[in-house]
Amino acid sequence: MTELDVNLPSVRQTQGSIKDKIEVSIKLLTGDVFVGRIVWQDPECLFFTDTNERKTLIYRQSIAYIQYQ
Template identity: 55%
Template sequence: MSEMDTNLPSTRQVQNFIKDKKEVEVKLLTNDLLKGRVIWQDTDCLCLADDSTQTTLIWRQAIAFIKIRP
């Protein structure tokens, strides 16, 4: 298993989303749009919690983009 490379800007940006509890939109390659807060990340996945605190595990390879919600 590879280690999380915290020198990568993308890793640091997601860590900032987690630390600042930012609401984000995660667009998947399937064209689905998920909304919530990233609560953790590892080398393979992100965990997103929605408003009802239901969590969704998202494989990184399924993500098209992540952006802060307006």
């Protein structure tokens, strides 16, 4: 398993949104869109909770984009 490279701007941006509890929109390659907060990240996945407190583990390779509000 690779380590999370905290020097990458994308990792720092995501960490900032976790720390500040910023709402994001995540669009997957399938076209599905999730709106809520990223709770934590690791090199493989993001753990996400939506406005209804549903918890979802999203693999990074399935993400088309993350839009920060």
